[in-house]
Amino acid sequence: MKIKGSGFVIAGGGSGLGLTTALSLREAGARVGVLDLKQGEWDGAFAHADVADETGVDRALDALASEIGQLRGLINTTGIGHSGLSAGPDRKVTAEGFRRVLDVNTLGSFILAQAAAERMIASEADKQGERGVIINTSSIVAFEGQIGTAAYAAAKGGINAMTLPLAREFGPYGIRVVTIAPGIFETPMFSQARGPMVDWLREQVIYPDRPGDAVEFAEMVAHIVCNRMLNGTVIRLDGAYRVPSGRHDWWVD
Numbered sequence: 001m002k003i004k005g006s007g008f009v010i011a012g013g014g015s016g017l018g019l020t021t022a023l024s025l026r027e028a029g030a031r032v033g034v035l036d037l038k039q040g041e042w043d044g045a046f047a048h049a050d051v052a053d054e055t056g057v058d059r060a061l062d063a064l065a066s067e068i069g070q071l072r073g074l075i076n077t078t079g080i081g082h083s084g085l086s087a088g089p090d091r092k093v094t095a096e097g098f099r100r101v102l103d104v105n106t107l108g109s110f111i112l113a114q115a116a117a118e119r120m121i122a123s124e125a126d127k128q129g130e131r132g133v134i135i136n137t138s139s140i141v142a143f144e145g146q147i148g149t150a151a152y153a154a155a156k157g158g159i160n161a162m163t164l165p166l167a168r169e170f171g172p173y174g175i176r177v178v179t180i181a182p183g184i185f186e187t188p189m190f191s192q193a194r195g196p197m198v199d200w201l202r203e204q205v206i207y208p209d210r211p212g213d214a215v216e217f218a219e220m221v222a223h224i225v226c227n228r229m230l231n232g233t234v235i236r237l238d239g240a241y242r243v244p245s246g247r248h249d250w251w252v253d
């Protein structure tokens with residue numbers, strides 16, 4: 001899929017990894033719209049929607065279509081964190097909290113992928129038979145979650161698990177599905193967290209020995225968009241970081 005001139009929606013493009021991706025795709029000549037709860041610093045086409053609400057997502061994608069034209073790429077970088085112990089005297093995670101994390105992170109990814117695929121299936125394929133690419137964002141916490149991340153890990157694991165079945169289903173239409181599992185990236189989600197545990201986590205990245213830069217995430221998105229052989233897979237983007245065991249208690253959602 002070529003970037004220049006193609007229409008992309010970045011869900012979660014109001015902040016962090018999504019904002020940098022939206023800016024970088026626009027810089028490369030794409031027609032970019034952002035779907036988010038907040039516009040943040042994004043100054044282009046914008047539609048407000050909660051990704052867990054399928055009617056709102058449909059409405060937002062229709063509204064953005066008038067600005068970006070045919071949808072060729074759906075990049076989902078929305079997400080919320082949630083941490084806390086599941087049982088015992090310091091128990092914090094409730095069924096309601098768990099459900100909300102699944103609703104936004106997992107169900108939201110499915111709703112976006114479904115809505116995007118419907119629009120791509122109804123479009124003309126390019127000369128190579130490709131109609132579009134859907135890129136989701138999970139987390140390496142899905143593979144090695146710390147104590148206190150059961151809800152977030154389960155939600156992100158669900159995104160990883162749906163990647164292959166969706167790629168297999170959408171493949172005959174010329175639509176690819178790929179998931180990026182980031183390690184630690186310096187974004188508002190991570191930078192707001194403070195304390196010895198966070199400093200220690202930062203030190204666990206092997207090489208480069210620093211958290212990722214959102215530009216490096218955007219470069220991965222651009223590569224996936226352009227490389228047709230990338231499909232049905234989950235790509236770790238983590239500088240060889242492996243989440244150590246230990247207690248994770250710095251998310252407040």
Ligand SMILES: NC(=O)c1ccc[n+]([C@@H]2O[C@H](COP(=O)([O-])OP(=O)(O)OC[C@H]3O[C@@H](n4cnc5c(N)ncnc54)[C@H](O)[C@@H]3O)[C@@H](O)[C@H]2O)c1
Nearest residue numbers: 012014015016017036037050051078079139184185187189
């Ligand atoms: N930053 C990291 O270190 C890191 C590591 C692993 C995975 N991730 C994942 O990468 C993605 C982006 O993270 P980020 O650090 O850029 O976070 P961020 O908080 O800066 O950006 C997330 C965006 O998603 C939007 N959003 C949240 N809930 C929404 C909803 N229900 N509907 C619509 N929009 C919603 C927010 O408004 C925000 O603009 C998330 O899925 C996150 O879980 C981040």
